[in-house]
Each structure stands twice: as structure tokens, then as C-alpha cells.
Amino acid sequence: MPTYNHILVAVDLTEESGTVLEKATEIGSLCQAKLSLVHVLEPLGYAYGGDIPMDLTEVQKQLDQHARERLTELGARANISTENLHVSIGRPETEVHRIAEETKADLIVVGSHGRHGFGLLLGSTANGVLHGAKCDVLAVKFRE
Ligand code: AMP
Numbered sequence: 001m002p003t004y005n006h007i008l009v010a011v012d013l014t015e016e017s018g019t020v021l022e023k024a025t026e027i028g029s030l031c032q033a034k035l036s037l038v039h040v041l042e043p044l045g046y047a048y049g050g051d052i053p054m055d056l057t058e059v060q061k062q063l064d065q066h067a068r069e070r071l072t073e074l075g076a077r078a079n080i081s082t083e084n085l086h087v088s089i090g091r092p093e094t095e096v097h098r099i100a101e102e103t104k105a106d107l108i109v110v111g112s113h114g115r116h117g118f119g120l121l122l123g124s125t126a127n128g129v130l131h132g133a134k135c136d137v138l139a140v141k142f143r144e
Contacts, residue, residue, distance in 0.1 A: 002136070004033045008105035010096045010129060011039050013070045016111050016142055018077070023140045024109040025078045033107070036084040037075050038099050039067050040092040060089070093128030105135060112139035 009024040011017035021037070028035045041063055044056040064087055071085045086103075088095040100108050112126040130137045 001030065003031045004028075004107040004136075005031070006034045006036065006103065006105045007031075007107045007109060008036050008038060008096070008100050008103065009109045010092065010125075011037055011071070011074060012092075012111070012125070013039055013067065013074075017074060019142060020109055020111040020140045021074060021078055023138070027107070027109075027138070028078075034084065035078055035080050036086065036099075036103060036105065037071055037080055038086040038088065038096055039071050040095040041067055041087065041089045043089050064089075091128075092125050093132070096129050097132055097134070101134060107135060108133055108137045110137065110139055112141050 004027065007024050007028050009021055011020060024035060027033070041060075044060050044063075067087045068085070071087060072082065075082070075085050086099050088099060096108060096110075099105075108129060110126045110129050126139045130139070
């Protein structure tokens with residue numbers, strides 16, 4: 001089995017994140033690897049196009065805070081310390097790649113629904129993370 005030093009687990013904070021984290025934890029303990037979590041928030045400006053003049057800074061801060069709390073709960077299940085929890089704003093695949101490179105992760109773990117047709121076995125985010133990643137990527141298949 002290949003060995004890894006630092007596993008970055010990308011979570012969308014749905015219930016399925018627990019399944020992705022469990023798999024990553026199993027691999028992590030076999031390799032004695034460090035584990036980190038990342039969740040990426042969509043910038044609010046994308047959703048509200050800028051047609052309505054609104055200051056969304058406060059709302060973005062609250063979403064960020066909420067994501068950090070959820071990430072902390074999830075991280076506690078795998079004894080991941082707070083400095084290894086990352087909340088970022090942008091496109092999930094871009095941010096996951098950026099944080100993987102910054103933190104020198106050698107394995108990225110994502111979840112995959114595999115419900116996007118026969119030819120495209122990975123979901124859109126999982127697919128995006130796989131393409132352009134500079135390290136190995138493991139897609140954990142969810143049972144439907
Ligand atoms: P999807 O392709 O949207 O079904 O998502 C599959 C997997 O991509 C999830 O299980 C996560 O591992 C990852 N993912 C999706 N959205 C995000 C997000 N906002 N932040 C971090 N990871 C994500």
C-alpha cells in the first residue's frame with residue numbers, strides 16, 4: 001500500500017461528510033498521516049449577481065462562522081486540531097487544489113455520488129478536484 005504523510009479531506013458539510021472522513025481516517029491511521037479538513041464557501045456576490053446593492057459582508061461572515069463551527073465538530077471526531085481546519089471562499093476545486101499545495105498534502109480525499117451518467121462516474125466537484133490535482137486523489141463512493 002502506498003504511504004501518505006498529509007491527507008486533505010474536502011467536505012461539503014452534508015451528512016455524507018462523515019463517511020468521507022471515516023475513510024480518510026482509516027487510511028490516515030494506517031500511514032500515520034496528518035489529517036486536514038477543508039470546506040469551501042461560495043462567494044455571496046456570485047449568487048446575488050450585484051443587481052441589488054446590498055452589503056453582504058456580515059452575511060458572509062456568519063456563513064464563514066457557521067462553516068467553522070461545523071468543521072470543528074467534524075474535526076473533533078478525528079482529533080484534527082483547529083490549525084488543520086480550513087474554510088475558504090471561492091470555487092471548491094480551485095480552493096482545494098490551492099490548500100493542498102500550500103499545506104503540502106500528498107492525498108486529497110473527496111466524496112463521489114457517481115450519478116452523472118455512465119461515462120462520467122464522478123460528481124462535478126469530485127471530477128474538478130481530480131483534474132489538475134498535483135497529488136493523488138481518492139474519491140469515496142457513496143452508497144445510494
Ligand atoms: P459533488 O461533486 O458536489 O457531489 O461533491 C462531491 C464531493 O466534493 C463532496 O463529498 C466533497 O468531498 C467535495 N465537495 C463538494 N463541495 C465542496 C465544498 N463546498 N467544499 C469542499 N469540498 C466540497
